[in-house]
Amino acid sequence: MTFPATTSVLRYSAFASRLGGGNPAGVVLDASPLDEQQMLAVAAEVGYSETAFVTSRDEQRRRFTLRYFSPLAEVAFCGHATVAASVALAERIGPGDLVYDTLAGEIRVETVADGPGLVRATLTSVPTRSRPAQTAEVDAALSALRWGKADLDPALPAHVAFGGNEHLVLAAATRARLADLDYDFEALTAVMKIHGWTTVHLVWRESDGRFHARDPFPVGGVIEDPATGAAAAAFGGYLRTLGLVAAADTIAIRQGEDMGRPSDLIIEVDSHDPRVRITGHAVPIPG
Helix, strand or coil, X not given: CCCCXXXXXXXXXXXXXXXXXXXXXXXXXXXXXXXXXXXXXXXXXXXXXXXXXXXXXXXXXXEEEEEEECCCCXXXXXXXXXXXXXXXXXXXXXXXXXXXXXXXXXXXXXXXXXXXXXXXXXXXXXXXXXXXXXXXXXXXXXXXXXXXXXXXXXXXXXXXXXXXXXXXXXXECCHHHHHCCCCCHHHHHHHHHHHCEEEEEEEEEEECCEEEEEEEXXXXXXXXXXXXXXXXXXXXXXXXXXXXXXXXXXEEEEECHHHCCCEEEEEEEECCEEEEEEEEEEEEXXX
């Protein structure tokens, strides 16, 4: 597969304020000459879990069309690649509000300067929803994860949550269980494809306002995502559905720590609003 020689790929690490943490994403700010197969080829060459492609732009209105590709397929929405693209745009056209048209719907992002050389982005998700997972869904996922039902926190029931795409949410009973992740890649891929899940969002509750997370992403061709904005949005909807948030709550999610890529995501959840706000930084990756 060939693509225009002028195609320029930027690389950013999202949900981190310094190099060494966060989730790397590719960003192509001018993908208008590329077709779907070429975008997929670029994403495969970049090799990150997601690459964001700006396929049309109206800088005066600050409105863009954004598409996302993993090395294996297109996905409807990706939070960390949205943050990466937003910071890249803010560095070039100035901080401010951005609007994206995506396959998942309209996504609005606020970008602000947050210290020397640092931009903070806050995206508002599409409306989220969450439903209890069926027994067969949970059993199949646990088998592929090599977990047992005793490994789950009974206070946080398994759900399938949506924040642009669907994620199975499973809560570990202990931090040690979350840290010990050694799953069957092919088996979990098969389960996720059957049910249409983008990741399995594994969480452990440190406190009411702080969770730790891990996100296996075998359907995207990678073992694990170190920061997953779409899953964080879905998780916010999960917490709202379970009645675990007040009128407006801020929740901190620590992800990527067990991979050596610590990432910090802040979600704002309102019990009266199905949308979730997700905040993080992104920093350019040199080279």
